[in-house]
Amino acid sequence: MAATSAYTLAEAREQLQLWKDCEKALASGQAKAYRVGTREYTAFDLAEIAKRIEYFANVIEALSGTVRTSRVVRVVPRDM
Numbered sequence: 001m002a003a004t005s006a007y008t009l010a011e012a013r014e015q016l017q018l019w020k021d022c023e024k025a026l027a028s029g030q031a032k033a034y035r036v037g038t039r040e041y042t043a044f045d046l047a048e049i050a051k052r053i054e055y056f057a058n059v060i061e062a063l064s065g066t067v068r069t070s071r072v073v074r075v076v077p078r079d080m
Helices: 009-027 043-064
Strands: 033-036 039-042
Touching: 009 033, 009 043
Parallel strands: none
Antiparallel strands: 033 039
16 A cells, blocks of 8 residues: 655655754754744744754655555464
8 A cells, every 4th residue: 555645746845854954953042943834943943944854754764655554364274
């Protein structure tokens, strides 16, 4: 079953880089607030930024096909 996403791989990578830049700017003290689109984040929103970084990392992993799932197979031995 293929994962579906509203993002292409390139868009997801771009978004991930934006969120990483946002985190870096806030963590280094370069900015007290950071704006992405219409949303503004302050230094107190680092947890939300970390969630978005994790989300886009998961989207990239799913879109790039690097996710490996294990399959469970049941075998019934028969004595013939």
